[in-house]
Amino acid sequence: xxxxxxxxxxxxxxxxxxxxxxxxxxxxxxxxxxxYAERKIIGHMQVRLGPMRTGWHGxxxxxxxxxxxxxxxxxxxxxxxxxxxxVAPLIALIPAFITFAVIPFGGVIEIAxxxxxxxxxxYYDTTAGQIYDxxxxxxxxxxxxxxxxxxxxxxxxASNSKYSLMGGLRASAQMISYELxxxxxxxxxFMLSGTLSLSKVVELQSGWGGLExxxxxQPLAAFIFFICSLAEINRTPFDLPEAxxxxxxxxxxxxxxxxxxMFFMAEYANMVTVCALTVTIFLGGWNGPLTASLPLxxxxxxxxxxxxxxxxxxxxxxTLPRYRYDQLMHLGWKVFIPITLINIVxxxxxxxxx
Amino acid sequence: METIFFAxxxxxxxxxxxxxxxxxxxxxxxxxxxxxxxxxxxxYVMLDAPFMAAVQVMVYAGAIMVLMVFTIMLLNIRVxxxxxxxxxxxxxxxxxxxxxxxxxxxxxxxxxAAPTGPYSGDMIKTIGHTExxxxxxxxxxxxxxxxxSILLLVAIVGAVILAKKKI
Numbered sequence: 229x230x231x232x233x234x235x236x237x238x239x240x241x242x243x244x245x246x247x248x249x250x251x252x253x254x255x256x257x258x259x260x261x262x263x264y265a266e267r268k269i270i271g272h273m274q275v276r277l278g279p280m281r282t283g284w285h286g287x288x289x290x291x292x293x294x295x296x297x298x299x300x301x302x303x304x305x306x307x308x309x310x311x312x313x314x315v316a317p318l319i320a321l322i323p324a325f326i327t328f329a330v331i332p333f334g335g336v337i338e339i340a341x342x343x344x345x346x347x348x349x350x351y352y353d354t355t356a357g358q359i360y361d362x363x364x365x366x367x368x369x370x371x372x373x374x375x376x377x378x379x380x381x382x383x384x385x386a387s388n389s390k391y392s393l394m395g396g397l398r399a400s401a402q403m404i405s406y407e408l409x410x411x412x413x414x415x416x417x418f419m420l421s422g423t424l425s426l427s428k429v430v431e432l433q434s435g436w437g438g439l440e441x442x443x444x445x446q447p448l449a450a451f452i453f454f455i456c457s458l459a460e461i462n463r464t465p466f467d468l469p470e471a472x473x474x475x476x477x478x479x480x481x482x483x484x485x486x487x488x489x490m491f492f493m494a495e496y497a498n499m500v501t502v503c504a505l506t507v508t509i510f511l512g513g514w515n516g517p518l519t520a521s522l523p524l525x526x527x528x529x530x531x532x533x534x535x536x537x538x539x540x541x542x543x544x545x546x547t548l549p550r551y552r553y554d555q556l557m558h559l560g561w562k563v564f565i566p567i568t569l570i571n572i573v574x575x576x577x578x579x580x581x582x
Numbered sequence: 583m584e585t586i587f588f589a590x591x592x593x594x595x596x597x598x599x600x601x602x603x604x605x606x607x608x609x610x611x612x613x614x615x616x617x618x619x620x621x622x623x624x625x626y627v628m629l630d631a632p633f634m635a636a637v638q639v640m641v642y643a644g645a646i647m648v649l650m651v652f653t654i655m656l657l658n659i660r661v662x663x664x665x666x667x668x669x670x671x672x673x674x675x676x677x678x679x680x681x682x683x684x685x686x687x688x689x690x691x692x693x694x695a696a697p698t699g700p701y702s703g704d705m706i707k708t709i710g711h712t713e714x715x716x717x718x719x720x721x722x723x724x725x726x727x728x729x730x731s732i733l734l735l736v737a738i739v740g741a742v743i744l745a746k747k748k749i
Binding site: 309311312315362363364367368370371372374375377378381382384385386393396397400404407423424 | 607609610613616632633635636637639640643644645648651652655656710711712
């Protein structure tokens, strides 16, 4: 305990590394098994069995897929812009993972007298006796999600193929327009909370046994935010950039082997992040019964809520057909953005009167 | 630790800024520019201005550069190796030298030594950067804020009129 490195106690570094590793491994495992869960769930919804051959009920399927993709031949098209082509999957993958840094996945736990807030970008200041976290957490997430566009746009452009370019163009238009509506939807929540720090937002939703959740105060914002997030991460029914039937997988047509797998991972990692963010902002984060006496229950509730939302994502995929491009643009610009603006005004008026 | 970190970020910023002008492929230049913006955002964080950092990434790296990349993609500008624009090089180096001179004079006269005024770093830490900006913007600087929003509205209307053939 007594050892200090650069003015911070030793435990600070241990806790940081541990938190980063735990969150990273959690997201990676969830990504791997989300692919399996998706195939299984959609299979059963369509009265099929889904993967059955590898392992018990196909439980080893993600590992088999990974091994297969590892050993596939890597092809770089001769007319592609090599640098952008190689860097695009990385740019798609990194923002999906680093967004997790500001999401609180549990309360404060105490190990050997040192308090550790379960949020990667947060620490407990022993001298001030206070917990500091990123006080612009939400803006950070919006900023990172706006960077995710580049991966897809670059992939589409660098492949130097018509289908990929169309996919890239569609993706950029779609992501920019839905980013706006998603951002405006959560503005109304932060008018209520008065803070941009995500750990404080979770704290504010802790009372009344779940009735303080912002989904009950801002149902419209919650709905629009979730739909827009689906559009931003190119999930069905908004998966136009990679529409198999029209664009032959869009921006990732020319990608093979691990680089294709990275796009795939980015999509699922984005799904985890978006669900985690929706849980944090609207569904009370890690709050639940008995978290005060048993702080380790916090992460359990958090993960359960995230998995539930991911199930909803897969459910939507199994249910809804794909949108047409003009319908998509119409929905984003002429329906969601006006509704969110009205929502902000109404929230402002009510906040002024109450 | 902060000094070492500053040196690393500065190195990345300078290298990517050089790459912006030297890259043959316009998309690679645009990518380097995004990297430079990112380094600028890191500087804002180090200056206790997290709100500015987030806005820097969101607006410049996120929105404006996406638009630029979009334009480059749509116009399909390809590598042009033979073109040399000497006059812009001269103009650029003159502006660069002037800026460098300005900075050196400022530093030598130590006018940029420490932040002055009522908003100190400790105050930002206790109240919060976002809250301070919001409060100032909607009280003392309300009129400039409104004028800017009207200006932006005019620009949007203009863009719609230019883009639409039939009104």
